[in-house]
Amino acid sequence: MMKLPVIFAGHGSPMIALEDNELTKEFQKIGERVVSEFEKPKAILSFSAHWFTRGTYVQSDPEPRQVYDMYGFPKELYEVQYHPKGCQELTDDILALLPDTSINDDWGIDHGTWTVLVHMFPGAPIPVVQLSIDGIEGPQSAYDIGKALAPLREKGYLLLGSGNIVHNLRRLEWDNPNGSPQADRFDAAYAAPTADHFLPLLYTLGAAQGEKPEIFNNVRNTGSLSMTGYLFGFGEK
Numbered sequence: 001m002m003k004l005p006v007i008f009a010g011h012g013s014p015m016i017a018l019e020d021n022e023l024t025k026e027f028q029k030i031g032e033r034v035v036s037e038f039e040k041p042k043a044i045l046s047f048s049a050h051w052f053t054r055g056t057y058v059q060s061d062p063e064p065r066q067v068y069d070m071y072g073f074p075k076e077l078y079e080v081q082y083h084p085k086g087c088q089e090l091t092d093d094i095l096a097l098l099p100d101t102s103i104n105d106d107w108g109i110d111h112g113t114w115t116v117l118v119h120m121f122p123g124a125p126i127p128v129v130q131l132s133i134d135g136i137e138g139p140q141s142a143y144d145i146g147k148a149l150a151p152l153r154e155k156g157y158l159l160l161g162s163g164n165i166v167h168n169l170r171r172l173e174w175d176n177p178n179g180s181p182q183a184d185r186f187d188a189a190y191a192a193p194t195a196d197h198f199l200p201l202l203y204t205l206g207a208a209q210g211e212k213p214e215i216f217n218n219v220r221n222t223g224s225l226s227m228t229g230y231l232f233g234f235g236e237k
Contacts (some may be wrong), residue, residue: 001217004041004153004206005231005232006153006158006161006204006208006232007158007159007161007215008139008162009027010164010217010226010227011049011115011162012030014077014120015074016115017119018080024119026216026229027120028120030120030231031121039156041157042126042127042129042156042157043090043126043128043158044082044117044121044126044128045149045160046112046113046130047131047133047146047159047161047162048112049162049199050111051107051112051131051132053104054147054197055136056102056132057103057131058132059086059108060103061103061105062086064105064108066081066108066109069110070111075233082117083109084109084124084125084127085124086128086129087161091103094129094152096127097148098148101131104132107130112162113128113162116160117160131203133200135196138195139195140187140201142202142206143203144219145203145206146159146202146207147207148206150208159204162200163198173214176221179223207232208233211233213232215231
């Protein structure tokens, strides 16, 4: 079976689910490339910044619920529907590779995942399983977990990390359509004052160890958010 790629997507504001712009068009192109250059994935494993837990958990729900884990946005956003199936085979494969992982179906498919996939794979044609981001063990553990999960790529699964390499909600500049100077130069303390949106990148780096990334959506907005994403494994089939 063909080795599938790894993707890290900067998801930014949940409103991206409703937008039609250069960022979302790029998401769409990436989904089309996955299917045309590889094959339709059996399922997608998502590492979303918004399932941030103590320890590592994986979902097993055959019909995971859509989580509207955001507040104060227009009602149109809460009307966006994205309902992929789960994938027990993928869940079982993850448990075999990460024996210390537990099943937890209290969560679901959150906006870190569905606001991206609604553009990449509209209509939810591919099953999705989320793996939680362990906020206890730290960066090395995140990288090692991704590395342990790398064999999934050769079993027909697409690995997707969703977060932001610059994510500082305390320093948002709502009237700034671009990045602040700190965001543009990636000042570390400014870029990631909390780990939740940065750690998904390390999961993807582990899963794509040694592979050169292709960069997409290399822009900043509202001052302190970076939408930069990375593709691994394209052109290396």
